[in-house]
Amino acid sequence: MTRNPEPTRRLTTVGFVALGAVVLSSGVALADQTESEARERYEELQEELSGLNADFNEAKEDHAATEAELEDLQQRLEDAQEELDAKSGQVSVIVQGAYTGATHSSMGVLFGGDADNALQNIADLDYLSEGQQTTLADYVTEVENAEELYNAAEATEEAAAQSLEAAEEAVARGEAALDEQAEVLESLGGVDPTVGEAAADGGAAGASGGTAAVSGDVQAVLDFARAQIGKPYVWGGTGPDGYDCSGLTQAAWAQAGVSLPRTTYDQVNAGTPVSRDQLQPGDLMFFYDVSAPSHVGIYAGNGMMIHGSNPSKPLEEVSLAAYWDGVFTSAVRPG
Numbered sequence: 001m002t003r004n005p006e007p008t009r010r011l012t013t014v015g016f017v018a019l020g021a022v023v024l025s026s027g028v029a030l031a032d033q034t035e036s037e038a039r040e041r042y043e044e045l046q047e048e049l050s051g052l053n054a055d056f057n058e059a060k061e062d063h064a065a066t067e068a069e070l071e072d073l074q075q076r077l078e079d080a081q082e083e084l085d086a087k088s089g090q091v092s093v094i095v096q097g098a099y100t101g102a103t104h105s106s107m108g109v110l111f112g113g114d115a116d117n118a119l120q121n122i123a124d125l126d127y128l129s130e131g132q133q134t135t136l137a138d139y140v141t142e143v144e145n146a147e148e149l150y151n152a153a154e155a156t157e158e159a160a161a162q163s164l165e166a167a168e169e170a171v172a173r174g175e176a177a178l179d180e181q182a183e184v185l186e187s188l189g190g191v192d193p194t195v196g197e198a199a200a201d202g203g204a205a206g207a208s209g210g211t212a213a214v215s216g217d218v219q220a221v222l223d224f225a226r227a228q229i230g231k232p233y234v235w236g237g238t239g240p241d242g243y244d245c246s247g248l249t250q251a252a253w254a255q256a257g258v259s260l261p262r263t264t265y266d267q268v269n270a271g272t273p274v275s276r277d278q279l280q281p282g283d284l285m286f287f288y289d290v291s292a293p294s295h296v297g298i299y300a301g302n303g304m305m306i307h308g309s310n311p312s313k314p315l316e317e318v319s320l321a322a323y324w325d326g327v328f329t330s331a332v333r334p335g
Contacts, residue, residue, distance in 0.1 A: 002182060002202050006175050017092045021250045026194055028083045033184060033188070035185070035189055037184040038184050039189055041074060042178070042185050042192070042193065043194070043323070045138065045174070045181050045290050046310065047294070048174060049174040049285070051288070051289075052170050052174045053244055053295075053310075054246075054264050054294035054295075055170070056167040056170070056171050056235060057236060057262060057264075059164050059166075060236050061263060062160065066157070070153055070157055072201040073153040076149050077146060077149045080145055082140055098169050107237075137169060149264075158326075175310070176190040194309055194312075214282060217256035217281075217335070220256055221255055221256050221298065222266075222306075223246065224252045225298050225300070226251040226300075226306060228248060228251075228306075228315050229306065229316060229317055230315065231243065232244045232311070232313045233312075233313065233314060233315060235311065238262075239251045243294050244308055245308050245309070246260075246262060246264045246267055247262075247309065248298070248315060250267070251335075252332050253282075256282075256334075258334045264286065265293070267286075267296055268286050269332075270329060270332065270334055271283075271332030271335065273330065274331045274332065274333050275331070276325075279299045279331055281300055281301040282298065282333070282334075283298075283333050284296055284299070284331060284332050284334060285297050285299050285305060285324075286330045287328055288329065290330065299331070300317055303319055303320050303321060304317055305318055305320055305324060
């Protein structure tokens, strides 16, 4: 076996530290904010927290992939060691035969230095057969390969652990900042702008999206999503007891036999793009950033959306009017 270790999976570069600093800073002291300033700051923190959640999910996905790679590397290490053990017996026989009667250590002669020196020493033993030299060279190569595999596994494990830890810390800071800002807003008589008011009589369909009849598959998606309303929003949640925004959309569309990627960054590419005025129930709506949206919800028809926004409130069905329409960026139709 002479395989070289595969490159470790590149972990997603996430600005956890930078985002955390933004989340914890505020342009206006909490005690000095007006109701309007408090509402604006709450909206900013909601968007930043949504980004932290999306990055947290990316870190979890990378960590899971890295763990799978670590298992593969560990198996390859074990395979290499088994081959090394098998070859060591052959090497011992060859060296003992070559140095019968010698007073020095035969293994020290060959392997007392680094791998390059060992290979040169082997080449210098012109009285050994070509096959014997190949066996010795393979032995040295396997030693190098096993070390490379081990180092790659160590590096991957360390990077994965650091990435996940940074993500968890950033999420905790972001959630605390949003909770604090919510208290300030409430104390000033303001209300959470992301909740919105239920559209009168089911909403203005003409301005807020389509109301066409849905297929049985899409109805299964909507029925499932509505059944989750009231469950807690959970960071990285994929159910059944709690979900985050992309965890909910993934689980809902699974009811229609559609396998969506885990993160908003990938879900935005998992369907046919549709414009805001062509939305149909079941379509996925994305928010905040056109190129890398950090929030997603399921269009429910009549200007309403089913989603989870942050841990301070459960999964809910909200009106798109005002806040959510203001940060809408794109939509796709899965399937």
